Amino acid sequence: MVHKNAGQVERLLGALAHEEADYYIHLDQAADLRAFAHLAGRPRTYFIAERKQPRWASFHFVEAILQSLREILATGRSYDFINLLSGQDYPIQPINHIHEFLARHVGQSFMSFEGQAGSAWWQEARTRVEQYHSAYYQFKGQYLLQRLANLVLPRRRFPLPYALYGSADGSWWTLSPACAAYLVRFVDEHPAVRRYGQFTWGPDEIIPATILLNSPLKDSIINENYRYIDWTAGGANPKVLTIADAPALAQSPKLFARKFDIDYDAEILNLLDQRLTK
Numbered sequence: 001m002v003h004k005n006a007g008q009v010e011r012l013l014g015a016l017a018h019e020e021a022d023y024y025i026h027l028d029q030a031a032d033l034r035a036f037a038h039l040a041g042r043p044r045t046y047f048i049a050e051r052k053q054p055r056w057a058s059f060h061f062v063e064a065i066l067q068s069l070r071e072i073l074a075t076g077r078s079y080d081f082i083n084l085l086s087g088q089d090y091p092i093q094p095i096n097h098i099h100e101f102l103a104r105h106v107g108q109s110f111m112s113f114e115g116q117a118g119s120a121w122w123q124e125a126r127t128r129v130e131q132y133h134s135a136y137y138q139f140k141g142q143y144l145l146q147r148l149a150n151l152v153l154p155r156r157r158f159p160l161p162y163a164l165y166g167s168a169d170g171s172w173w174t175l176s177p178a179c180a181a182y183l184v185r186f187v188d189e190h191p192a193v194r195r196y197g198q199f200t201w202g203p204d205e206i207i208p209a210t211i212l213l214n215s216p217l218k219d220s221i222i223n224e225n226y227r228y229i230d231w232t233a234g235g236a237n238p239k240v241l242t243i244a245d246a247p248a249l250a251q252s253p254k255l256f257a258r259k260f261d262i263d264y265d266a267e268i269l270n271l272l273d274q275r276l277t278k
Contacts, residue, residue: 001054001065001068001085001087002026002087003030003031005088007262008260008262009025011269011273012085012090013042015095015272015273015276017043018099021099022079023042024047024068026047026052026064029053030053048068049071051064052067055135057201057236058136058198058203059136059197059198061203062187062208065204065208069082069181069184070184079177080102081174081177082174082177084172084173086258086259088259089172089259089260090256090258090260090269091255092252092255092257092272092276093254097255101255106176107176107220108176109175109217109221109222110173110174110175110225111173111208111209111221111222111223112167112169113165113209113223114165121167121168122164122166127201128201128206129158129164129206130155130157132146132156133199135201136198158193159193159196160214162214163210164210165206165210166205166206166209166210168205168229168231170205170208170209172227172256174225178220179212179215182212183208183211186211187207193207226255226256227255227256228248228249228252228257228258229257229259230245230248241268242267249268
């Protein structure tokens, strides 16, 4: 999932390069394709044809993910995993180590999630799923209408009798093709879930996990996404990692980290490249 910094994305593709992997880029509809078009010349690299504009915290982001999965599955190529990364992620383990790890876990999926019972995250996130949110839409007065809707309408409920799952790290995962296909098919066959997601804030952290953890495939899902993400700065976004985070990254058993910004601190990526190529 890419929206900026073509140079950083190219660097990420280089760090991920492996003869057994293909790379699919969903480029934000608002981004200038001309700045990224050269990436299609890289080996085994493809662009998702139907570009979406995944506005932050809205169901548009889920739609972009689903469309990407749909196009990947439609290729008919045989994959063991579909690994969702943003253009601001980076591997923190050698690529051969990552592939060897995944080869030991074929048939499983990796996703971080929390159930509602006893979860501090859900205590804060509850309003996302119980109140109406208008992030999916853009029109004058939308937030006034949102406030009015929450005053007069009953509390929202998930349209199916499902336990809800999610987490702050739930947006990024590694799925088996079976889980990916189930997720796409489920949303296509349940328009009420799509409508529910369109009024949910940050549905990417909740909807995929809820669908899959209530599916026949739930026992194949490991509650760990193997991403290093630092939320200590507070707020709705994780910390942008810098060279000051190098010791923590070196000690982490995770496979990937986020997020990085080459315009903010390129030195940390230089150091990671040195470590990964040793």
